[in-house]
Amino acid sequence: MTDPRTPEDQTQPTDLQTPDGQRRILTPGSDLNPRREFMRSAALFTGTVAALGGGLEVLTRRPGLSSAEAQATDPFSRPDRPLGPYDTDEKVTSYQQATTYNNFYEFGTDKSDPARLARSLKPRPWTVRIDGEVRKPQTIDIDTLQSWFPLEDRIYRMRCVEGWSMVMPWLGFPLAALIRRLEPTSKAKYVQFTALLDTKQFPGQKQQVLKWPYVEGLRLDEALHPLSFMAVGLHGRTLPGQNGAPLRLVVPWKYGFKNIKSIVRITLTEKQPQTTWALAAPQEYGFYANVNPAVPHPRWSQATERRIGELGRRKTLPFNGYADEVAGLYRGMDLRKNF
Amino acid sequence: MTVGGLLPVAVLVYDALSGALGANPIQRATLQTGLLTLVLLVLSLACTPLRLLTGWTWPARIRKTLGLLGFGYAALHFLIYLFDHSFDLTLMTEDVLKRPFITAGFTALLLLVPLALTSTPRAVKRLGFARWTRLHQLAYVAVSLGALHYYWGVKKDHTPPLIYAAVIAALFLIRFLKRRPARSARTGSRAAKS
Numbered sequence: 001m002t003d004p005r006t007p008e009d010q011t012q013p014t015d016l017q018t019p020d021g022q023r024r025i026l027t028p029g030s031d032l033n034p035r036r037e038f039m040r041s042a043a044l045f046t047g048t049v050a051a052l053g054g055g056l057e058v059l060t061r062r063p064g065l066s067s068a069e070a071q072a073t074d075p076f077s078r079p080d081r082p083l084g085p086y087d088t089d090e091k092v093t094s095y096q097q098a099t100t101y102n103n104f105y106e107f108g109t110d111k112s113d114p115a116r117l118a119r120s121l122k123p124r125p126w127t128v129r130i131d132g133e134v135r136k137p138q139t140i141d142i143d144t145l146q147s148w149f150p151l152e153d154r155i156y157r158m159r160c161v162e163g164w165s166m167v168m169p170w171l172g173f174p175l176a177a178l179i180r181r182l183e184p185t186s187k188a189k190y191v192q193f194t195a196l197l198d199t200k201q202f203p204g205q206k207q208q209v210l211k212w213p214y215v216e217g218l219r220l221d222e223a224l225h226p227l228s229f230m231a232v233g234l235h236g237r238t239l240p241g242q243n244g245a246p247l248r249l250v251v252p253w254k255y256g257f258k259n260i261k262s263i264v265r266i267t268l269t270e271k272q273p274q275t276t277w278a279l280a281a282p283q284e285y286g287f288y289a290n291v292n293p294a295v296p297h298p299r300w301s302q303a304t305e306r307r308i309g310e311l312g313r314r315k316t317l318p319f320n321g322y323a324d325e326v327a328g329l330y331r332g333m334d335l336r337k338n339f
Numbered sequence: 340m341t342v343g344g345l346l347p348v349a350v351l352v353y354d355a356l357s358g359a360l361g362a363n364p365i366q367r368a369t370l371q372t373g374l375l376t377l378v379l380l381v382l383s384l385a386c387t388p389l390r391l392l393t394g395w396t397w398p399a400r401i402r403k404t405l406g407l408l409g410f411g412y413a414a415l416h417f418l419i420y421l422f423d424h425s426f427d428l429t430l431m432t433e434d435v436l437k438r439p440f441i442t443a444g445f446t447a448l449l450l451l452v453p454l455a456l457t458s459t460p461r462a463v464k465r466l467g468f469a470r471w472t473r474l475h476q477l478a479y480v481a482v483s484l485g486a487l488h489y490y491w492g493v494k495k496d497h498t499p500p501l502i503y504a505a506v507i508a509a510l511f512l513i514r515f516l517k518r519r520p521a522r523s524a525r526t527g528s529r530a531a532k533s
Contacts, residue, residue: 045342048340048343049342049343049346051343052340052343052344052346053342053344053345053347054346056343056344056346056375056378056379059374060347060371060374061347061350063354063359100361100362109496112361164363209495210495280495296437298438299438299440299491300438306365306366308362308363309362311364313423
């Protein structure tokens with residue numbers, strides 16, 4: 001290691017370099033025993049490697065799960081049944097990946113936080129408050145709510161606004177079935193969803209990263225669309241905490257953040273709800289959040305995405321590939337403005 | 340030094356092969372090399388303030404290695420980014436021109452190139468110490484742009500990038516406070532020599 005030393009350093013003759021680049025410290029009484037010298041440089045070398053390497057690792061490494069842990073929990077990749085009309089036949093994302101790579105800021109902002117901390121969430125007992133512009137406002141237990149409908153499997157693509165995607169085998173019921181059962185009044189134009197607010201169960205809510213509780217919303221016609229889904233399970237199992245137990249929304253043609261998790265309240269409203277991400281950064285996240293490769297995020301293009309489990313990128317499809325089903329909902333709207 | 344600084348590369352490769360980078364390994368590797376760049380550049384910029392505060396000479400001796408390691412990680416970070424964009428230079432140019440967050444990171448990388456190229460003692464001689472020093476003050480700009488790039492790249496929790504920004508600001512402050520009084524004396528002696 002030779003370095004351009006500043007003049008100040010050069011005025012302090014603390015050491016001296018031999019032609020082979022070795023440094024000898026000349027202190028009174030030091031003996032230049034080569035063996036001792038070798039031991040000393042070996043110790044110094046090991047010390048430096050360990051200190052710098054270890055320090056850098058501690059400061060910057062964010063390890064995920066090992067592949068052994070990964071393979072330990074993969075029950076099955078798709079429900080044992082013929083494909084339904086809304087299912088995709090694309091390869092389903094593994095249970096392990098779908099449950100360890102999550103955005104759920106109620107637990108923390110790192111994608112590994114939800115899986116690590118999900119045990120603090122207690123999905124039973126759980127009640128959901130249903131109110132607003134409905135003829136039958138009520139507070140209902142999750143198991144009763146679930147028993148109202150026959151549960152279905154749906155294999156949907158999910159596209160995150162950050163540019164990655166998964167294929168998720170959900171278990172649940174159509175949102176439309178729930179809304180019809182609530183009997184909306186003629187004033188109802190929007191559906192507002194509210195997630196649980198509880199810093200004991202959601203340690204991430206101690207930080208005001210977002211305005212808690214998390215709120216999302218849909219226009220009533222979007223909510224009534226047959227693709228809109230309420231999930232209570234994943235990969236044929238009960239929904240894990242990190243994926244939004246016990247009840248979450250799934251709207252597959254919108255960016256993932258619309259799919260609010262751990263819902264405790266559903267309110268039908270006359271006015272468009274103030275949704276969490278649209279409040280946090282209105283220039284980046286709109287109310288509609290339809291997957292749209294033509295409208296870039298201010299910090300990255302939305303033209304491509306990485307399917308989790310693949311290294312390369314694929315082209316993002318308008319409305320996440322569901323344009324035939326849902327494009328009609330937005331006829332006459334400028335989707336560059338209503339992003 | 341260098342071996343220790345390259346240890347994280349070995350760990351990164353091992354993690355990538357063992358699946359420990361998680362569901363989105365490219366993103367994880369991008370983030371990790373970016374953080375390593377920032378940490379190493381901050382460490383290299385901490386050498387002079389540390390010497391000014393303590394009078395030790397060893398920080399000045401490891402400064403160049405830390406800086407070059409930082410540049411190495413910046414280059415790796417950029418290569419992974421290019422890989423993620425299938426080495427499509429049109430996409431990259433568009434990103435650099437349209438997105439301030441990428442512009443800041445890319446500019447920081449460009450600023451580091453002349454510093455890395457003039458890191459040899461011969462380059463110092465050729466440029467003359469005064470000009471070499473002035474050129475290498477670009478490191479301050481590069482590290483600040485790096486911190487800004489990190490800040491703009493984070494979606495919501497800005498605590499980590501703000502910690503880096505605070506450390507960088509503290510390092511600048513120490514230099515400023517410590518250097519100011521000695522300045523006239525030093526430039527005087529240098530002028531006398533030349």
